[in-house]
Amino acid sequence: MGITKIPVLHGRIDDSIIRVYVKTYCPFCIKLLKLLDAKGIRYETVDVIKDKAMYKEMQKKSGKGDVPQVEMKGSIIPDYGSEEELVLEIEKLMRR
Numbered sequence: 001m002g003i004t005k006i007p008v009l010h011g012r013i014d015d016s017i018i019r020v021y022v023k024t025y026c027p028f029c030i031k032l033l034k035l036l037d038a039k040g041i042r043y044e045t046v047d048v049i050k051d052k053a054m055y056k057e058m059q060k061k062s063g064k065g066d067v068p069q070v071e072m073k074g075s076i077i078p079d080y081g082s083e084e085e086l087v088l089e090i091e092k093l094m095r096r
Contacts, residue, residue, distance in 0.1 A: 018043040
């Protein structure tokens with residue numbers, strides 16, 4: 001699982017916000033959002049199909065174009081083994 005520090009871009013978010021970049025038809029995105037909901041983890045979603053500017057920004061931050069990707073606390077998590085592992089990583093970062 002990789003965590004990448006992101007450069008400061010115009011879309012930098014507050015450390016208390018968890019941003020999930022998704023494509024609404026993506027089964028991995030849907031699964032991740034359901035897991036976050038089940039854990040009671042609050043987040044905001046960015047549909048990168050509808051918002052091309054945010055898609056480009058996500059790519060600049062992570063160097064990747066696939067989803068889901070999670071941005072939080074100045075980091076972006078573009079790679080992970082499974083959605084369950086990603087949720088565990090999110091929970092670890094939330095405790096920092």
